[in-house]
Amino acid sequence: MKVNRGSVLSKQYFLAYLSHVMRVFQCNAEEAKVKTMEQFFRGDLQAYGDDTRENFTNAFMELTRANAVASGIAKTEVETTS
Helix, strand or coil: CCCCCCCCCCHHHHHHHHHHHHHHHCCCHHHHHHHHHHHCCCCCCCCCCHHHHHHHHHHHHHHHHHHHHHHHHHHHHHHHHC
């Protein structure tokens, strides 16, 4: 995917991107973050500027919170049915 280095990529963009990586590679959010940092940012989180880096970080944090909540709900459902 070609990305214009002059544009700021949104948090929503990275939520979709990280979710896609998780689905394709069947990995968790942390592994998707590492893959994205290696492949998309090529090891340089500043490559697309501060705003894009911040949006990526915020998207990752939101994704991990959502996954934690979903895991907690799933765990609670298993405990109540056991």
